[in-house]
Amino acid sequence: MAISDNEIAALVQQVLKEMTGGAAAPASPRSYAAPAPGGSIPKTARVAMLTELKKFEVREYPIPEVGDDDILVRVEGCGVCGTDAHEFKVDPFGLIPVALGHEGTGEIVKMGKNVKTDSAGKPVKVGDKVVTCMIFKDNPDITMFDLNKKNVGGADVYGLLPDDDVHLNGWFSDYIFIRGGSFGSTFFNVSDLDLESRILIEPCAVLVHAVERAKTTDILRFNSRVVVQGCGPIGLICIAVLRTMGVENIVAVDGNDQRLAFARKMGANNTVNFMNHKGIDALSGAVADAFGGHLADFAFQCTGSPVAHSNIYHFIRNGGGLCELGFFINGGDATINPHFDLCSKEITLVGSWVYTLRDYVTTFDFLKRAIGIGIPIKELITHRFSLDEMNEALETNLAQKGLKIAYIAK
Numbered sequence: 002m003a004i005s006d007n008e009i010a011a012l013v014q015q016v017l018k019e020m021t022g023g024a025a026a027p028a029s030p031r032s033y034a035a036p037a038p039g040g041s042i043p044k045t046a047r048v049a050m051l052t053e054l055k056k057f058e059v060r061e062y063p064i065p066e067v068g069d070d071d072i073l074v075r076v077e078g079c080g081v082c083g084t085d086a087h088e089f090k091v092d093p094f095g096l097i098p099v100a101l102g103h104e105g106t107g108e109i110v111k112m113g114k115n116v117k118t119d120s121a122g123k124p125v126k127v128g129d130k131v132v133t134c135m136i137f138k139d140n141p142d143i144t145m146f147d148l149n150k151k152n153v154g155g156a157d158v159y160g161l162l163p164d165d166d167v168h169l170n171g172w173f174s175d176y177i178f179i180r181g182g183s184f185g186s187t188f189f190n191v192s193d194l195d196l197e198s199r200i201l202i203e204p205c206a207v208l209v210h211a212v213e214r215a216k217t218t219d220i221l222r223f224n225s226r227v228v229v230q231g232c233g234p235i236g237l238i239c240i241a242v243l244r245t246m247g248v249e250n251i252v253a254v255d256g257n258d259q260r261l262a263f264a265r266k267m268g269a270n271n272t273v274n275f276m277n278h279k280g281i282d283a284l285s286g287a288v289a290d291a292f293g294g295h296l297a298d299f300a301f302q303c304t305g306s307p308v309a310h311s312n313i314y315h316f317i318r319n320g321g322g323l324c325e326l327g328f329f330i331n332g333g334d335a336t337i338n339p340h341f342d343l344c345s346k347e348i349t350l351v352g353s354w355v356y357t358l359r360d361y362v363t364t365f366d367f368l369k370r371a372i373g374i375g376i377p378i379k380e381l382i383t384h385r386f387s388l389d390e391m392n393e394a395l396e397t398n399l400a401q402k403g404l405k406i407a408y409i410a411k
Contacts (some may be wrong), residue, residue: 042073042110046176048168049391049408052098055089057391062168069113070181072188074131079105079172080200080382081398081406083233083305084161084329089395093330096163102408103160105172106132106191106199113181120187121362130192132202133159133177134361138185159186173391173408187358191365197379198368200407201238205378206364208238210356211301211326212246213363218349220322221299226250228288228297228316229269231304231327232260234381234405237267239301241378244268245371252291254284254316263404266377285315296321303327307335314342321346326353381405 046064049057067073079102087093088101109129119125120134136157159179160171169178179186191199215221227248229239232255240251244267253264253272261272271291278284289296296318302310304327314337317323342348356364371378383403386394391408398406 043175046169046174047388048100048171048175049102049173049388050098050100050164050168051089051096054092054097055392055395057089057173057395059389059391060168064169064176065167065178067111067113067178068181069115071113072109072116072131072179072181073111074107074177074179075110076105076107076172076174076177076410077130078107078196078200078407078409079103079160080204081394081408082204083235083398086395086398087330088161090399094161096161098164099161100164100168100171100174101160102172102174103133103158104200104203105160105177106130106196106202107172107177107410110176116181119190120358121189123190125190129190130194130199131179131188132191132199133172133179134187134189134358135355136162136185137187138183157185173388175388175410189361189365194365194368195379196409197382198372201368201378201381201405202361202364204234204405205238205242205367206356206361207235207326207353208242209364209367210360211239211324211353212242213360214351214353215299215301215322215324218299218322218351220320220349221248223247224250225298226252226292226295228252228254228292228300228313229264230254230300230302230309230313230316231306232257232264233303233401235326236301236303237264237381237404238378239303240264240267240269241371241376242367244376245367245374250292252288252297254288257401260404263380266380268376281312281315284312288316298322300324301326305329305332307333310335311337314346314348317346317348319346320348322349322351324351324353329354382407385409387411 045061047059047061050060052058082104085101109127109131162170167178169176179188227243229236232253243251251269253261253269254275255261256276264272273287273291275284278287297316299322300313300317302313302325382405384397384406386408394406
């Protein structure tokens with residue numbers, strides 16, 4: 002009768018245990034491994050590879066050898082981002098073929114001997130749950146967590162890397178290969194968060210950073226009247242961050258009644274459907290009415306629409322503030338009147354782009370606090386798909402069905 006590799010390994014361990022008087026056999030000096038559910042780590046992994054516009058193919062690739070500074074993670078889930086949808090539809094970054102998915106999380110199943118802590122200095126071990134942040138191979142100084150004051154614009158990210166001989170470069174996969182050393186990967190141990198919360202970390206970090214940017218204006222305060230324009234996942238999370246920080250007078254603006262209803266669940270105390278108001282004067286009047294006859298002290302523009310950007314200045318009082326975070330890709334030019342929209346009103350405008358490493362860690366505490374005070378933030382995940390259903394998942398996102406779409410590993 003043939004003996005399997007696992008049985009041989011077990012016999013060797015038993016012999017070594019008896020030879021050492023009951024002590025456990027020493028771990029491999031190269032890496033530490035844990036089996037995947039149902040058995041040992043496989044030799045290959047499936048990847049949902051975007052091979053052409055609007056077409057994922059599930060392909061199988063060998064799992065690379067884990068080096069002294071590398072980590073192999075079994076994927077548990079990953080959110081579908083608007084960036085994934087743009088890449089799926091038009092490939093604006095010219096990456097095809099590409100393994101997408103950057104809002105992912107999973108369990109460490111193997112790690113190199115030099116891996117001791119995450120990017121915040123927290124110890125890590127096999128079995129811990131992790132998320133990745135950015136890759137700073139072109140700017141190694143930014144990986145210094147305690148000194149990081151820059152955002153991650155221009156950095157690389159797992160899920161938006163050109164395909165190479167590793168292939169396991171995105172979270173739309175069975176496994177992801179986190180490369181160490183000079184590759185400049187950053188990652189965090191988030192074992193104290195459940196799967197849904199971990200999937201939401203990356204988009205929530207975008208809003209934690211935006212609110213921190215807004216605070217630099219010294220206009221956003223506890224008693225501020227705040228308007229949030231756009232109630233997709235980003236705008237809804239914006240409302241949740243504001244509410245968690247204690248801002249209570251929030252008006253949400255969108256053209257979808259279902260999303261506006263969810264904005265109230267996130268913490269907005271009033272809503273305006275722009276479909277019900279013809280012209281900017283009528284719309285800005287509706288926003289003022291929602292604030293009891295006042296314009297907003299501060300506004301967050303969370304859509305990728307140039308028209309929405311042009312409109313939002315009309316919702317803000319003289320001396321108010323605006324944070325623009327809706328344009329992750331080039332959405333086109335917006336038309337404003339510098340005299341009426343900016344100068345004569347003395348609007349303070351800040352842009353927000355992704356996040357810093359410190360914002361990422363702050364986000365872990367935001368999620369715990371939001372859940373603790375009863376904000377149903379995990380209900381943002383409305384649709385779940387398997388790896389074989391990635392085409393359907395992206396089509397669902399493009400059709401704006403539901404809110405947050407997610408890949409959940411089976």
